Amino acid sequence: MKNILIVGGTSGLGWALANELVANEQVENIYIIGRTLHNEITNSKIKFFAQNLLVNDSSYFKQFSNIDALFITVGAGRVAKFDNLSEKEVNMEIDINYKIITKILKQFYSKIQSSDDFKVAVISSIAGMINSPLFSVYGASKAAVSALIQSLNIELEKNGSNNRILDVKPGHIAGTRFANNQEIDIKPAQKVAIEIIAALEEKKQLLIPNYEETYKQVIDRNRNDPHEFGINSYDYKIDNNRVTEKPQIKIGYMSGTFDLFHVGHLNMLKKAKQYCDYLVVGVHKDASHKNKTVFVPLEERMEIVRSIKYVDEVIVSLPEDNEVRNIIPYNLLFVGSDYKGTERFKRYEEEFSQLDDVEIIYFPYTKSTSSTQLRAAISKDNKE
Template identity: 40%
Template sequence: MKKRNRALVVGGSNGIGLAMAICLAREQPVLIVDKVEPDYDQISSNVKSFIVFQKFDLLSADYSLFDEFDDIDTLVVTAGWGKLALFEDIPEEVIINMINVNTISVLRIIKHFYSKIHSATTFHTVVMGSIAGFMSSPFFSVYGASKAALKIFIESVNVELKKKGFANRILNVSPGQIKGTLFGGGENNLLLIFPLAEEIICRMKARDDLFIPQYEEVFKNVLQRYYQDFRAEGEHSYDYKLLRLQQN
């Protein structure tokens, strides 16, 4: 019997990554690569046997580990982190680590699988970006810069794929705040995340290249305001985040 291809979820131990890993495990074996073990309490017994974990720190210099996975047909990269802080309060080490994890690690991982993406054989790729990568985001200056770099990278590579005649695409998922994740000091609650995870997988299979959750309800107007006057919208964003910090 032919061995089934696996899905690889980098950063899949919690939050949206874990929710996607569980959804994908209903259809195929899943390999989670992360710095910490998955939140096993969130995984039901009927899919737990289809999920395997391998520990890896994205700050490592050697990424040859990813060359060992020759049975992957779906790549999901959700690893990344950010924290509300003014640039003046961010240490240089944090700048380096955030860019390395949020941006450089993604490019390196995709490079290791690019022969599969750059191919006539179907290969699905999802990268978790952020709406912060589409506009100025005070208190998120470094985080936003890391996600803006991903946005341009994904757009550019997708054009290269199209011009070469390949149908595979990298899907940039760029949400605002996702409830039910550890991001920003929250807690895992996968019941809140499963609908989004399922929609991402659906759009991935359709070979979409961009998905902004709540675009019509929220971010269409936000982006329009930003393009009309990025300075004023930046100030509005500053005041909004300052209020969030004061409330916390």
Template identity: 45%
Template structure:
């Protein structure tokens, strides 16, 4: 029987390197990530399956199906953060960091916990960070999310031990890593191979904490922190300040689309779902009426706003502006979403010219067959 593993965040960096090593060991690996591995990887390996998966909004049905595939390894390497002062973090970015780095990972582990909490061998590893073990100015929320994950893993491992369960969750807490895209670099499996081999060695030995380069670097780091946390924190602040890695630009990507959204139907829902896949924060502008199309609305403006606002893909509902570029002046969005039938129109040709130097992408969604507002209007009028 072929051993099987699930690697969440397995298309890049450490996750991809771990996948590569598991494939070389004869495992079949399910890679769960928001994007597929590079073509150079897919050309080399074929004993894996890619499944689109977003830790910020995932479908538990995916995990349910995988639980019945004789999985015996769960490895989670996804994570986000940036070197920035707390004052430079947007509240939406704070929520995103905490959810992706901690809350969602804890929920995934909870979903597989019936497998972890049995004595049948099941190996679980999570990429945490040395920042979760020490004070880390310029990394405040990232550090908080990783500290939460560290304490969670430590506490659950004690519960497993006290209940006579031999399985453990491995906390992998490295410092700076080369060969990943985390700090704007590129994937380099060669640079990550020693690290991923060390991870798997500790995973299969059911260790609870693995700090790469511990004796060479991090034993001293942890000792200095323990001896004087305040002094360590001040020195860390100065070091990061002098590293030229401090960022003042938010990582939150804002999307915007406008529409009437009368007689809300599955086509509207699909549009909002697809838009949210591109951005972290989706703003929807609702037209007060359909007069610009020479049509009437059957549902009032306030009710249409409330209906759209209740959709889980929508973060904010506003009254639409006469022009979508006017909305950009108010909300500073990065993506403008619209149906593909508008491409080439005078209005959107004008928008494309307006946005070409403003770091805004116009995304044209193809028209999909199915229920439409026009069909519903026609049916209502006939009745």
């Protein structure tokens, strides 16, 4: 393995894999794709690419045409009753745990089935093999990706390729989450990373870490009586307070007039979506707060914004952005850096400092086409 791509490598198992692989002298480049980098990169072999995989299509991966190894470690889910999952969360879990992985494998499939050695490992989950109440969507989506891998490996064999896709089915791995930007001990994840690399070298198609010690008996119990296993699993999660009521999805909010829509607006929306799973945009009824008039009616501006692929929901904005939290419980408020330090946003910062699930993201001003420039040009033409 010389040039390696790790999708979802900014924390936990993906980061552990990067740290193990980078020590190999034969490795030249490790490309890591993730939304946010939790760690400091100190090795020049590692290159980080910030991307929201929920937005970008598979063509994004064409730039990594030189790779000879692929690790897909992305995953999302929470322990919760099905009726407590929002439709947003259900869509996100299916997209991340199955659809995105399928699209990535499709993008690199010509390499996978070629005569050249190409190593692939995909992280599914033990939850996809057993009755997983209170983890239903996560388990089902992981089961789907395992079924995909099994079928593709048969196709690869029948087509004469020596390459196979390694399906890694871990259970809980300590050190795969971050709290207050402080990394938990990732030694357990590093141990699994070493197992994955060894299994790839041996061209295995399935790896269940801690199989003999833990998961063999779990799988056997489920096979012998799935119903009883499911009941016990449900009770265990409830009794041990494993159920989480707080949605895992990150909701972002941005407001604006979006009159005379231009590339500057598009770039702001694209940047906002990079930070969140679900982006809500509030469109101002008019521009009276700036003592300006608008050229495009509210309904048309909302329809334009709604059609942008980075936007998930559009509402009519409220006079104050903090008031929107009463109807949209957003976690991130996006705004231009020119608002930082204003009385209004100092007030917001003070209010949000009392909460642990919301923050303001200030985007630096970048030169591009602006509505002010367009208004000036239109006014000039009208005068002439």
